[in-house]
Amino acid sequence: MSKLVRQWIPFIIFLPASIIVLLGYLMPVPGLLYLRDKLVEWATIVAAFALLLGTFNIIHVHVGQIRRRSRGWFSSFVLLLTLLIGMIPPLLPEGTSLRSDLNRAVLDYVLRPVGAALAALIFFTLALAAFRLLRTRHTVASVLFLLVVILVLAGSVPLEGMEQLTLWRAAIIHVPAMAGARGLLLGVALGTVIAALRLIIGGERPYSEP
Amino acid sequence: MEVEAIVLLLLSGLVLMILLILRGKKGPAPSVRQLPAFQKMPREMEYAAESGTAVHIALGSRSLYEDDALVSLAGLQVLTSLADAAVSFSAPPIVTVGDPTLLPLAQDMLRRAYERHNRLEAYNPANVRFIAPTPLAYAAGAAQTIATGGVTANFIAGAFESEVSLIANSGIRRDLPQLSAVTTPAAAGALYPVSDHLAVGEELYAAAAQITGERRYLLSLVAQDVIRVVLVSAIAGVALFSILTG
Numbered sequence: 001m002s003k004l005v006r007q008w009i010p011f012i013i014f015l016p017a018s019i020i021v022l023l024g025y026l027m028p029v030p031g032l033l034y035l036r037d038k039l040v041e042w043a044t045i046v047a048a049f050a051l052l053l054g055t056f057n058i059i060h061v062h063v064g065q066i067r068r069r070s071r072g073w074f075s076s077f078v079l080l081l082t083l084l085i086g087m088i089p090p091l092l093p094e095g096t097s098l099r100s101d102l103n104r105a106v107l108d109y110v111l112r113p114v115g116a117a118l119a120a121l122i123f124f125t126l127a128l129a130a131f132r133l134l135r136t137r138h139t140v141a142s143v144l145f146l147l148v149v150i151l152v153l154a155g156s157v158p159l160e161g162m163e164q165l166t167l168w169r170a171a172i173i174h175v176p177a178m179a180g181a182r183g184l185l186l187g188v189a190l191g192t193v194i195a196a197l198r199l200i201i202g203g204e205r206p207y208s209e210p
Numbered sequence: 211m212e213v214e215a216i217v218l219l220l221l222s223g224l225v226l227m228i229l230l231i232l233r234g235k236k237g238p239a240p241s242v243r244q245l246p247a248f249q250k251m252p253r254e255m256e257y258a259a260e261s262g263t264a265v266h267i268a269l270g271s272r273s274l275y276e277d278d279a280l281v282s283l284a285g286l287q288v289l290t291s292l293a294d295a296a297v298s299f300s301a302p303p304i305v306t307v308g309d310p311t312l313l314p315l316a317q318d319m320l321r322r323a324y325e326r327h328n329r330l331e332a333y334n335p336a337n338v339r340f341i342a343p344t345p346l347a348y349a350a351g352a353a354q355t356i357a358t359g360g361v362t363a364n365f366i367a368g369a370f371e372s373e374v375s376l377i378a379n380s381g382i383r384r385d386l387p388q389l390s391a392v393t394t395p396a397a398a399g400a401l402y403p404v405s406d407h408l409a410v411g412e413e414l415y416a417a418a419a420q421i422t423g424e425r426r427y428l429l430s431l432v433a434q435d436v437i438r439v440v441l442v443s444a445i446a447g448v449a450l451f452s453i454l455t456g
Contacts, residue, residue, distance in 0.1 A: 040275070043275040044275065046311075047273060047274075047275055047310070047311050050310035050311045050313065050314065051310045051343070052310075053310055053313055053314060053340075054310030054313050054340035054343070055340075057313055057335075057336075057338075057339065057340045058339075058340055058341075060335075060336055061336045061339050064336055070358070071358040071360070072354065072357070072358030075354060075358070114347075115344070115346055115347075118346040118347070118349075118350055118373075118376070119346060121376065122372055122373060122375055122376065122400075125375040125376055125378070125379040125400075126372070126375050126400055128379060128382075129375060129378065129379065129382070129400070129403040129404045130403055132382060132403060132404060133402075133403035133404075137403075142403075145402060145403070177395075180395070181395045183411075184393070184394075184395055184398070184410065184411040185411075186441065187411040187412035187413075187438065188281070188393045188411050188412050188414075190221075190412055190434060190437055190438055190441065191280075191284070191411075191412035191414065191415035191434060192280045192281070192415075193221055193222060193225060194225050194415065194430055194433060194434050194437070195280045195283065195284060195415055196280055197222055197225050198430060199283075204287075206283060206286060206287075206290070206315060206319070207315075
């Protein structure tokens with residue numbers, strides 16, 4: 001009985017669901033489309049519950065860190081405090097101006113600036129990584145990588161008398177970089193097809209006991 | 211039915227056929243190309259166990275119901291493949307996820323490994339951590355986990371973009387060995403300078419075969435390689451034909 005519940009019932013649910021969704025995309029027949037959309041809708045509902053699970057996980061992990069006074073416990077405290085404060089606006093009566101003002105304030109003064117700051121930070125981490133490459137790895141590939149990075153960056157700047165750089169930049173982006181990216185995507189698509197087939201034929205069952 | 215659908219069905223049929231032919235063959239496991247990014251992971255896990263610390267595994271921030279679902283699943287496969295080694299070395303990994311749908315699956319995979327080794331009492335679900343539902347916030351949170359979590363190696367496997375450099379940068383600052391497997395050009399570009407070993411593109415799907423060496427995974431990898439040669443030959447053939455016919 002246990003084997004049936006843990007092994008076969010998930011597979012019995014998974015198999016028709018996956019085939020219906022796949023066929024729904026390949027053959028847009030009205031009946032199949034209806035079933036496909038319903039299944040995708042259910043997946044979205046389940047995902048919403050997963051967010052709840054995720055929130056409990058955050059609370060569990062960070063309360064544990066505060067209790068143990070682990071390294072970085074103060075960050076955990078700030079995170080939990082922010083989580084609690086973030087819960088206030090949705091709890092206020094719907095349609096009130098206070099609720100919408102608080103929501104907008106959180107978005108305008110916290111989420112957007114922090115997001116923008118993090119996005120800006122990426123540039124520095126990338127530059128730091130390139131600099132580190134210069135110090136630690138002395139190979140032809142590394143030198144080529146850095147040369148291309150410098151060329152593409154310099155080609156993005158509208159410098160007078162250096163129009164040639166812009167042409168080189170365009171040539172790099174449109175020929176070798178594009179070919180590489182397409183090759184990468186083709187490989188990923190192939191790997192995805194094989195992984196999906198392994199799932200459908202039951203060769204891989206992440207959703208149940210093996 | 212559209213052309214893409216027909217091509218996909220034909221490709222799927224071809225893959226299935228090769229998989230079935232290979233499965234039917236007896237004999238030793240096929241030899242496959244070596245990918246150091248995955249082969250070094252169990253060794254790093256062993257070092258972590260010896261030093262009484264843990265490794266960090268970042269699984270990315272794409273959900274299981276979006277386009278990148280299978281990339282995320284491939285990342286989870288890295289965790290599955292390493293989970294047994296982690297439990298046997300008593301070095302539970304700290305796993306961070308950036309989408310809540312990955313959380314129960316990652317927890318379940320780790321729990322199953324403990325169950326297989328009859329050590330369920332040692333399983334701690336808090337070792338799998340949901341950080342934040344947006345890629346940037348996730349990357350920043352995972353970087354903080356590396357900085358404060360006392361980890362001795364950083365594994366990155368899953369769906370990422372350039373934000374992954376925040377995670378990698380945190381690893382550099384602590385001078386950790388970094389092994390990565392990503393599928394997008396942006397993430398590959400961000401990780402190339404800072405990873406000790408990097409697996410790119412479809413190599414992520416080779417993780418289970420490389421880490422576990424199990425026959426079923428090796429067969430999938432061989433099938434993938436065969437199809438790739440077929441596809442590349444077809445593309446080259448069509449290109450050559452177009453050039454010749456003007």
